[in-house]
Amino acid sequence: MKSNQERITIDGIDKEILRHLMEDARKPILEIGRKLGISGAAVHQRLRKLESSGLITGSKFVINPKVLGYSTMAFIGIYLDKAMRNPEAVKQLREIPEVLECHYTTGNWSILIKLLCRDNEHLMQLLNTQIQAIEGVSRTETFISLNQQIDRQIGL
Amino acid sequence: MKSNQERITIDGIDKEILRHLMEDARKPILEIGRKLGISGAAVHQRLRKLESSGLITGSKFVINPKVLGYSTMAFIGIYLDKAMRNPEAVKQLREIPEVLECHYTTGNWSILIKLLCRDNEHLMQLLNTQIQAIEGVSRTETFISLNQQIDRQIGL
DNA sequence: GAAAACTCCGAAAATACGTCGGCTTGTACA
DNA sequence: TGTACAAGCCGACGTATTTTCGGAGTTTTC
Numbered sequence: 001m002k003s004n005q006e007r008i009t010i011d012g013i014d015k016e017i018l019r020h021l022m023e024d025a026r027k028p029i030l031e032i033g034r035k036l037g038i039s040g041a042a043v044h045q046r047l048r049k050l051e052s053s054g055l056i057t058g059s060k061f062v063i064n065p066k067v068l069g070y071s072t073m074a075f076i077g078i079y080l081d082k083a084m085r086n087p088e089a090v091k092q093l094r095e096i097p098e099v100l101e102c103h104y105t106t107g108n109w110s111i112l113i114k115l116l117c118r119d120n121e122h123l124m125q126l127l128n129t130q131i132q133a134i135e136g137v138s139r140t141e142t143f144i145s146l147n148q149q150i151d152r153q154i155g156l
Numbered sequence: 157m158k159s160n161q162e163r164i165t166i167d168g169i170d171k172e173i174l175r176h177l178m179e180d181a182r183k184p185i186l187e188i189g190r191k192l193g194i195s196g197a198a199v200h201q202r203l204r205k206l207e208s209s210g211l212i213t214g215s216k217f218v219i220n221p222k223v224l225g226y227s228t229m230a231f232i233g234i235y236l237d238k239a240m241r242n243p244e245a246v247k248q249l250r251e252i253p254e255v256l257e258c259h260y261t262t263g264n265w266s267i268l269i270k271l272l273c274r275d276n277e278h279l280m281q282l283l284n285t286q287i288q289a290i291e292g293v294s295r296t297e298t299f300i301s302l303n304q305q306i307d308r309q310i311g312l
Numbered sequence: 313g314a315a316a317a318c319t320c321c322g323a324a325a326a327t328a329c330g331t332c333g334g335c336t337t338g339t340a341c342a
Numbered sequence: 343t344g345t346a347c348a349a350g351c352c353g354a355c356g357t358a359t360t361t362t363c364g365g366a367g368t369t370t371t372c
Binding site: 025 | 224255258303
Binding site: 184185186187196197200204 | 327328329330331332
């Protein structure tokens with residue numbers, strides 16, 4: 001996929017197309033065209049333009065982690081004894097599949113991660129045997145998400 | 157979409173199908189079938205089983221916020237003067253389109269939100285005019301993500 | 313005002329989707 | 343051992359979608 005990253009102008013029709021596909025990536029292009037009152041070919045051409053502009057980075061199936069037994073989400077702030085250790089720490093965090101996000105942040109911590117685990121016991125085990133074991137990690141602070149009340153992409 | 161939520165067994169072929177679609181929701185079923193050495197019909201039947209089991213919750217187009225000028229991600233811990241105020245606060249947070257996630261968490265804060273804004277100035281403006289303005293918010297702590305180094309779904 | 317650039321449409325070809333009956337395999341049970 | 347049942351796959355089929363193409367209308371550029 002090429003991303004020319006050229007300046008692009010997105011009009012209302014583009015937004016409408018994207019709004020449909022952001023909700024359901026498999027919605028037929030023809031159906032979107034019918035809904036907007038333009039031909040399927042036009043929708044297709046606009047999508048190609050949007051893709052080549054780099055605005056669309058891909059599409060994903062979303063799976064429900066609870067069905068897999070993953071129901072505990074947590075955020076962990078990580079203190080590193082030297083900020084320099086960041087690249088190596090991230091490399092090791094990447095090996096932990098439960099780590100979904102990893103941010104290099106301002107503030108007290110060096111790193112903030114979001115992770116998804118089965119239950120509190122699983123979380124504790126990850127902390128003790130995986131995360132605290134990473135070289136350079138001096139301390140962590142854990143925040144368990146009791147309930148995720150909003151989860152969405154940036155709007156158009 | 158029905159979700160029987162029945163117990164389900166996911167074998168290696170199911171995982172392989174999901175792995176493909178989690179990366180690219182528009183990948184043709186037939187192509188996946190060819191890659192796995194089974195017919196398109198079989199892939200289709202498996203997908204129907206996975207859908208009705210509730211494992212698949214949908215599909216999304218992923219857009220690149222940077223192309224839209226959104227390049228600053230931040231996490232904000234919010235203190236509420238009374239935890240009771242949570243539902244009303246969340247309702248108001250939902251009205252702020254830059255708020256992508258909102259978690260009711262253990263720990264110091266009542267709420268942890270993730271938000272995406274254009275730049276630091278935009279962030280400051282959101283804090284001052286939108287978030288601090290919510291009734292019940294007594295204090296906030298902001299962590300700016302200088303770099304998101306991991307971003308993924310739970311693995312199979 | 314001509315040329316270039318956009319954007320759309322309709323049609324056609326290639327491809328994919330979704331369903332069906334039938335085949336094979338494995339299991340349960342008498 | 344034999345039968346019945348369920349699960350999973352296949353090929354084929356009709357329908358629907360994708361993708362491409364040329365052409366036409368409109369706007370922008372110079």
